Amino acid sequence: MILPEEFNNKWDVSKDGPLIKFNYKDLMSKDFSDEVKEFLSTGGLPETPPPYLEFTSSQPLLRPITKVFNMPEEFQKYWFLGSTGSGDPICIIEKQENIVFLNNSDNYKEVFINSSINQFAECLLVYSRMIDKAIEVNGEDAFINNEIPEFVIIWLKEELERIDAKCMEKGYFWFTEIENLYE
Template structure:
């Protein structure tokens, strides 16, 4: 899935312009970044401002594409923090970042532990996008078939959950072994 396909799929599947928005990153900052060409091209199309499960991609950056060092220069002056390009946050306030020192893997950094690495969420930005779309489709399916509030109430079928797991395994056959983030999201359902 390329970035245009992702954007089209996202905007056509349950997108409500009254409460949802599409984030456009600063294209100059993307071009000047040290992420690889594939990541740059993918980010040029933008990203949803928020996504299930309780992720936010616009809260800190407001469309800017910066490293941890650039966003918080008083606190982060070491070389390692220059490798983390801020993408968003999870529901607990931990940072989701692109690690350019590790093939642009999507990582989760602990905001309470000096932004230490918690986990690798996905192998690249494309996999993250695919997983977000699968999770969104899962939530939409649960709400449509099981009623308003069904997702938050944990009211879904085994078939709906299995479809989500199978989708994740299509993106990466080892994702639920390798990514503690996605594994924990499935476990909490």
Template sequence: MRIVNGMENESFWEDIKLIKTDQSLLRTLGFSSQDISVLSGKGLPEWAAPNMNFDIFEPSVGRLKLGEDRDDQDIFISLNTFKVLFSDRELLVNSSVQQFRGTLKVYAQMIDNAIEVDEESVISNTIPRQLINSFATELAQLDPLAALPGTFWMNEVQRLLTSK
């Protein structure tokens, strides 16, 4: 799957349950029409690599939780900046919900491509370096801020590159 000029392949998650947030809640919280379209129209997958689970949560002070990672650390939207952040350290995941959804798709495609090369590569943490580097390049095109050192996705890239 490629994202070209911001256009996403909408059928990518057609067989997966999508979590959709209530439009009126999002409007009340001050989300943009674009973010509302992503969260209530398109939705997020119930589960996505790298081991993220999504659901519907009530907003709390300053944040709307989207889900958790494998270690039960929150993935959420800051209601001050509307950026997607991770954990209590508030690590940047993506600059917007749309970029987050797009990045999840690009990451999933990297995993699919790795499995095509070697069915065990994901389990054995031997995803080909070329695929990891391609993901990082696509991330930089999709969301330049998320491709900076110290962000959630760049930490993930480093984890994948060093786990061989």
């Protein structure tokens, strides 16, 4: 599992954009493990990483989604981090600490992304590297034009499975992202 410092060193800020780091003092009162607090304050999250995710609106505080959006109390265990390209809220689940998104076109049904914030960050890192590999082979517009060589997709799938085997189960976020690369 990637450590926050390692993630910082591997994330290419000049190419992939800045990292948002949370204030550790603000996280102290939150009911998350020290590992999550350390990752968010030291490692951070990329501001707008592929595949079309956004974490800019998560600043300055990690908040329950019920405080961000007008949602019923049963969603209180979800803490808002950012959103998908479709506007689905990406959240960390209190106590469990899984990363999920809430599918706004399916009554905010929970869709699993990763088992931990560390694994989520590492998956973002390898997804970004997949784009680099595709560009090396098929040119600058390879990702935009969905011209990703099959061997690169296979590499990505193997890396995602290595990082978090559960994330590649059918219907989950990363499984769907891999399927989309074949379209």
